[in-house]
Amino acid sequence: MLATFVLQISKQLNHHLEKNSKPFDMVIGAKGSPLQLVLSAILHIDNPTGNISLDEALRISKNPMIKEAILVSYGDNYRGYRILGTSDEYVRKYGATLKEGKLNTKNFEAVFGAEVAKKLNLNIGSSFVSSHGLIQNEIEAHDEKPFVMTGILAPTGTVVDQLIITNLESIWKVHEHENEHIEYKKHKEEHKEITALLLNFRNPIGALQLSRSINKDSSLQAALPKFEIDRLLKFLGIGFQAINGIAMAILLVAGLSIFISLIKTVRERKHELALLRTYGATNFQLLKLVFLEALFLSLIGFVLGWFWGRVSILLFSNLASDTYKYHLEISSPNMQEFLILIIVIFMTILAVIFASYSLFKLNISKILADA
Incomplete structure (x- = not known):
């Protein structure tokens, strides 16, 4: 949510300032x-x-x-x-x-x-x-x-x-x-x-x-409007870069949370996974099952983040409209947001790879005996 919000604010602000200052030298x-x-x-x-x-x-x-x-x-x-x-x-x-x-x-x-x-x-x-x-x-x-x-x-x-x-x-x-x-x-x-x-x-x-x-x-x-606007954007850019850094840090923490969640899932459901192995499921199929669950969580998180990011844009637009008489647009996903989605999927794959190590070490007979 924070990443998409900052990207949209930065993009629309830059576009707005440049578009309005362009007609005059x-x-x-x-x-x-x-x-x-x-x-x-x-x-x-x-x-x-x-x-x-x-x-x-x-x-x-x-x-x-x-x-x-x-x-x-x-x-x-x-x-x-x-x-x-x-x-x-x-x-x-x-x-x-x-x-x-x-x-x-x-x-x-x-x-x-x-x-x-x-x-x-x-x-x-x-x-x-x-x-x-x-x-x-x-x-x-x-x-x-x-x-x-x-x-x-x-x-x-x-x-x-x-x-x-x-x-x-x-x-x-x-x-x-x-x-x-x-x-x-x-x-x-x-x-x-x-x-x-x-x-x-x-x-x-x-x-x-x-x-x-x-x-x-x-x-x-x-x-000179162009010079003054560029100077203003330079000052604002420092703030946007800082917030973007925070957003990326949050993404990394989210990737870590996916990894921890997967480890917890494997441990809590080891009996279920052991049973699946006895019914003929391969390690690859178990890995695929864990990956699909992690991917589902990541995609749901991305969609909710995008949605709440747009809601934040709407709320911010209403505030800006009341104060400065300007409004921001609710736009469709752009290339930068697709890049964030790719990063999220990549982090999910890494989390699954690291978390799947315990899948290959399941002691099926012992787990079932303890059940």
């Missing part, structure tokens, strides 16, 4: 931790490092080395799910398509990711009110500026499934106060902010050059 945001910037702007599982000037972001996006630039802004949620202000290009980068309704085309229109729509169970045309912050709360709700759900995206297996997506103007307008003066509004219009800028480059050299320039000569921060 660089993320630019406020100064702080580059890993936090990637986790917040790409994976949407952390708080942002701050906001950056829209004018400065647009200036950077005009760099000839940049192939594509996508602005994103967030800071509000609806029932714990993040509301992301961006463009249609963001949705296309993750290969998301409409399942129902239409994409948002006006202010305060929003499309729901597949998982959000499934969990919240809203219908097309339903209105909802955002709350300030990234954690569910009803205290700082923007009641005066409700959103309208216009569409539902098809499942993609990416972060898009966990987001509510609208346009940037809606994010800006929802934070304007109704009693602001016209002069202040004009001033604010000239100083709009976004949370992050997501970039793709024409070649890898451009990403390295711009990253060095921004981090050294500006008040902004540039982070």
